[in-house]
Amino acid sequence: QVQLLQSGAEVEKPGASVKVSCKASGYMFSGYAIHWVRQAPGQRLEWMGWINAENGDTKYSQKFQDRVTITRDTSANTVYMELRSLTYEDMAVYYCARGDVSNMWPFDFWGQGALVTVSS
């Protein structure tokens, strides 16, 4: 069955970076895209960007473009999301989710989420 298994909770200081991983299993990794979505407490879901797992092409939300990098390791069926220059406003649960590489498409499977806490 399709599974997206994310890395665990992280605690980082303001100004630091965080890197969250998302390991895919149960389907052909290179046939899909992986998106990153975050959810701050009491806020709506917020799309951050996506990567084409086949060729590594990425697209980022304008809001995060200067601070986020999404990469993949095809040998490990794993996608990484790094967010830099953290502020308290970045405290959120970060989800990876599967999408389609060739069409705009909804997200049919999601990871369990990774809580990122920003604390001095």
Added chain:
Amino acid sequence: EIVLTQSPGTLSLSPGESATLSCRASQSVSSSSLAWYYQKPGQAPRLLMYGASIRGAGIPDRFSGGGSGTDFTLSINRLEPDDFAVYYCQQYGTSYSFGQGTKLEIK
């Protein structure tokens, strides 16, 4: 960016009743690229509906979706205890954006 506004913010109903949730977009959503998700506390969102009216895998026919352009609805018949959750709409026609959610709670 297309902004999605959901209403009501909270809907209080009893099991067995029917629910209607609304999602309005700030501009037309192309090709009815509108999805609905539901999320229970501590869990990831789950895809319920896409293409405005197509049920996701394993979703019962008590759930139905409709609408086009800027106005979309999600209807749930014969509410069951597991249906009480937060529901989000998402448009995926022009980049991606989500509504602020409707909380469906037990009355």
